[in-house]
Structures are given as structure tokens and as C-alpha cells.
Amino acid sequence: MxxxxxxxxxxxxxxxxEDKLDLEVATAFGADLMSDVLAFAVSGxxxxxxxxxxxxxxxxxxxxxxxxxxxxxxxxxxxTLRAAQEKRIPILSTKFILFESAGRLYEKxxxxxxxxxxxxxxxx
Amino acid sequence: xxxxxxxxxxxxxxxxxxxxxxxxxxxxxxxxxLKEMGLANDVVRRASLVTYESEINLVSYARHGxxxxxxxxxxxxxxxxDEGPGIHDIRVAIQKGWSTANDRxxxxxxxxxxGLNNIRTFSDIFHISSEEGSxxxxxxxxHIPQNQNPKTGGIVP
Numbered sequence: 001m002x003x004x005x006x007x008x009x010x011x012x013x014x015x016x017x018e019d020k021l022d023l024e025v026a027t028a029f030g031a032d033l034m035s036d037v038l039a040f041a042v043s044g045x046x047x048x049x050x051x052x053x054x055x056x057x058x059x060x061x062x063x064x065x066x067x068x069x070x071x072x073x074x075x076x077x078x079x080t081l082r083a084a085q086e087k088r089i090p091i092l093s094t095k096f097i098l099f100e101s102a103g104r105l106y107e108k109x110x111x112x113x114x115x116x117x118x119x120x121x122x123x124x
Numbered sequence: 125x126x127x128x129x130x131x132x133x134x135x136x137x138x139x140x141x142x143x144x145x146x147x148x149x150x151x152x153x154x155x156x157x158l159k160e161m162g163l164a165n166d167v168v169r170r171a172s173l174v175t176y177e178s179e180i181n182l183v184s185y186a187r188h189g190x191x192x193x194x195x196x197x198x199x200x201x202x203x204x205x206d207e208g209p210g211i212h213d214i215r216v217a218i219q220k221g222w223s224t225a226n227d228r229x230x231x232x233x234x235x236x237x238x239g240l241n242n243i244r245t246f247s248d249i250f251h252i253s254s255e256e257g258s259x260x261x262x263x264x265x266x267h268i269p270q271n272q273n274p275k276t277g278g279i280v281p
Contacts, residue, residue, distance in 0.1 A: 035177070035233070038173055038238075055233050062169065
């Protein structure tokens with residue numbers, strides 16, 4: 001799926017990365033706890049989160065995460081926007097809650113980057 | 125472990141305790157340096173991940189500290205040293221879920237007691253020592269696969 005389709009499914013606003021909407025994405029991880037993202041997320045996945053501070057970008061950068069989706073209508077802080085522009089990591093903001101966002105994406109074929117914490121990562 | 129004489133790259137980054145806005149900048153820099161050296165993505169990712177968790181710990185708990193990156197043929201070494209409260213019981217601190225984090229740390233998405241555990245998981249070798257009231261020292265080694273020796277040209281400071 002292309003990032004622009006994610007944007008349509010989630011009726012999301014693009015805050016950073018207008019030029020990256022043709023990026024191919026297949027998996028996602030959702031959490032507000034960055035240490036769990038670091039422990040379990042896999043490079044190339046999307047990060048769905050309600051956190052808005054620059055640590056979401058720094059975490060995404062460390063893991064080579066493809067895009068950040070802010071849920072519950074959250075908007076990034078100015079420092080977060082600057083960091084994302086600098087690292088060229090797209091940020092989208094959706095008004096759907098985390099559960100709805102995940103469900104809508106899953107319905108259209110996006111799966112978790114891992115299924116269970118004790119199982120290997122999913123590569124599509 | 126002697127690393128100085130054959131280091132392909134070595135740099136020390138100071139980190140200020142309590143400077144939450146900049147938490148993660150050092151690991152971003154280290155990631156770029158290792159990428160430019162042509163190291164495999166997995167090595168770069170694990171090295172920046174353990175640096176990031178160490179940096180978050182340093183910013184969260186220490187007065188000040190420093191992170192030292194050394195790249196030698198065969199591995200990347202990261203050492204995080206701080207002057208801070210130290211850890212009373214390392215065996216307890218390294219357990220998943222054990223934390224003394226305050227609200228500021230939790231607001232950043234950390235402080236759930238996963239940091240040291242993540243560092244241990246993603247390092248090939250992890251060593252931690254601490255003295256209560258004085259500071260903590262973490263040392264992480266990430267092996268570089270034999271067929272992926274780093275480039276050296278023009279990057280040693």
C-alpha cells in the first residue's frame with residue numbers, strides 16, 4: 001500500500017513529507033511507550049502513536065521507521081516538526097483513535113510488524 | 125579490551141543531565157557516522173538503539189556524562205559514563221519493568237523499565253558497573269560481520 005492510501009483511509013492531514021506519499025508501506029506498530037517501540041518495531045513499518053514530542057522522530061530514526069501516524073488528532077510540537085523535516089520522516093495526523101486507525105488499516109491489508117512479542121518479525 | 129591504537133573512528137560526545145529537549149541527538153549523530161562508514165543496517169540500527177537508550181538514561185538520571193563511540197575492525201563499542209546517583213542494585217535495575225522514572229521521563233515515552241533490558245538485548249556484549257552516589261558506566265559492543273569492514277578514508281577525526 002502507498003502512504004497516500006494510508007492518508008485516505010485515515011482521512012489524515014500530512015504535516016511532513018508531502019513528497020513521500022508514494023512510499024510503499026505494508027506493516028505497522030502502535031504504542032505510546034518508546035522503549036516498547038525500540039524493543040519490538042521493525043524497520044520500514046509505520047509508527048502509530050499519540051505522543052507528540054521529538055522522541056517519536058528520534059525513535060523512528062533509530063529504527064528506520066517509514067512514517068509516523070499521530071492518532072487522536074494529536075499535533076506535533078514545533079521541535080518534533082523540525083526534527084522530522086531534518087530526518088525526512090513523514091508525519092501524518094488522523095482524528096481516529098489508535099484502535100480505529102489500526103482496525104481501518106488492518107482491514108485494508110496492513111499488518112503488525114510483529115504478531116506477538118515472542119514471534120519473529122513480519123516481512124511482506 | 126585495548127581499542128585505542130587501532131580505532132578507525134573515535135569520538136566523545138558530552139551529554140547534559142536533565143536536557144530532555146536534546147535527548148537522542150547523540151544517537152542520531154552516531155547513526156550518521158556509522159552509516160557513512162558503510163556498516164550494515166543491522167549494526168547501525170543496534171548501535172544507535174543502545175546509544176539512544178543510554179542517552180535517555182543519562183539525561184533522565186545523571187548530572188552529566190559522556191558517550192564514547194569507537195569503531196575498530198570487528199566491532200563498534202559504545203561507552204556511556206555518567207556522574208549521577210548510580211544504581212543501588214544492578215540485578216534489580218536490569219529487570220524488565222523496574223523503574224524510578226519521574227513524570228517528565230514518562231511523558232517522553234520512556235521510564236517503563238525497559239531501557240537496560242533493551243540495551244542488553246540489542247548488544248552483542250553488555251557490561252554495566254555502578255557505584256551508588258557516584259555514577260554508572262555502560263559498555264556495549266556490537267559485532268561487525270567479517271565481510272563488512274568499515275571504510276576508513278577521511279573520516280577519522
